[in-house]
Amino acid sequence: MRSADFQSALRMETSAGERSRQEFGNLLSSHDQGRPEAGAPFRLRLGRAVLSAPFRGLLICLLSCGLLCICALLSLLPSSSQATEAITKPNIIFIVADDLGYGDLGCFGQKKIRTPNLDRMAKEGMRLTQHYSGSPVCAPSRCVLMTGKHPGHGFIRDNKEIKPEGQLSIPPDTVTLPKLLQRLGYVTGAFGKWGLGGPGTEGEPLKQGFDRFYGYNCQRQAHNYYPTNLWDNDRRVTLNNPPFSAHQKFPAGADAADPKNYEKYAGKDYSPDLIAEQARRFIRDNQARPFFLFLPTTVPHLALQVPEDSLAEYLGQWPEQPYLGTNGYLPHRAPRAAYAAMITRMDREVGRIMDLVKELGLDERTIFVFASDNGPLYDKLGGTDCEFFQSAGPFNGRKGSVYEGGVRVPCTVRWKSTVAAGGASDRVTGFEDWLPTLLELAGAAQSTPQGIDGLSFAPTLRGHPQEPRPFLYREFPGYDGQQSVRVGNWKAVRQKMLPRKKDAPPQMDIHLYDLATDISETNDVAAQHPDVVARMERLMREQHTPSKEFPFPVLDRAAQGD
């Protein structure tokens, strides 16, 4: 059903409800006055004609009690205007994978890993083929998503660890997407990995717009899929898992082919299963009101850990070299199978959520979004083999890089009543765009705050033409300091602006690529297009604002006019 049809069906539904309430009111007043009117002749005539006086009295008494009960129940319901408003606001289910590459899903070209449910979501909705995460690493990417500000204006610009648990907190007055949705009457829940403020700080999810939270507050603790505890709102809950570090090497001399020698890297409670279960409960509990379900899953971030039943689906399919923990995280006897199995199990959980939404009759008024917070891993870290799976698709760059592979992520949007099935859009969009887009889709474009960088692409999702995004800006002080800006098919990149190597001078050279002919960004054409480079340099200068928490000296000096 198209949007207009859906809205008109809702109006019809509501006016039918109005009519029955009015008719019910007529019946009440005619009964009170003892004279039958058009709506209620049958019942009163029946009483007079058939029943003797005592029975008639009893029947009237029973009817009165029944009517009073129904009246009391009706008074508990929201008024019709509130009900209409609530029902016309779509539910939002926003799923963000962790370190999932552009090429890791079947609907984005993956050949080895099975993702049937996400493929179905894409088939029933729209794929965004030029969608960019907020940053090439976790915390700043989520900050962009939550605030609608790109990383040159955002508060969190890199992962900044706080001991003993959590990351640097966003300030209390931060305007976040869930806070805005709360004001519109949404109930909001986050299930998964947070990373924007430790337990008890002003940045924790319950203080940043979420009514409900279940999962990992801290990104470091999320390195272990069998943690000893998770957070249930502001309560720490104990899981049935033994304590062990998520960074270990396989014991020297032990048999790497024996599965028993890996059992100590697992427990009983697999956190993604528990998190998905809580997310489904949230949907059930809130099916009668508009909800925002944010599901930042930890999959497929390291360590490689997956229950045996899922691993069995892939064991033996490919040649494997046991990973012994020599490059970080935990050993695994079949690392390729483990990576694929983690993604397929996540896909299974997404499918269960899709099935539940359908079962509850919410399909037409629920927006699904699936994306990833940054690109896939590099250098076989933690036993991954992103080259084997072609996880970055055709792109150069991996997690931590502003080259396409680090920030261009798979994204699908499904909203059966509004987004046409089976389409794809090549509009350049980024995480900052979700805040205004979702507000507009919720019928509340006027609630979009001033001063954000996000641009709504709701018209694109509705199949309407839209002006291209003027530019998309990224900066990242990590991994030696980087900047990028995209204008049309031009992509400009700077790297090594904050070299970690002592005494190495910052590099300010701009590399320029034409993505129309060079999707893997290997042919630097900066020398041939000085005018384009100059335009890009200006954007790179203008879009950066200095940050006390995340100094970027070469850019800060330029911004201050030095």
Ligand SMILES: [Ca+2]
């Ligand atoms: Ca990540």
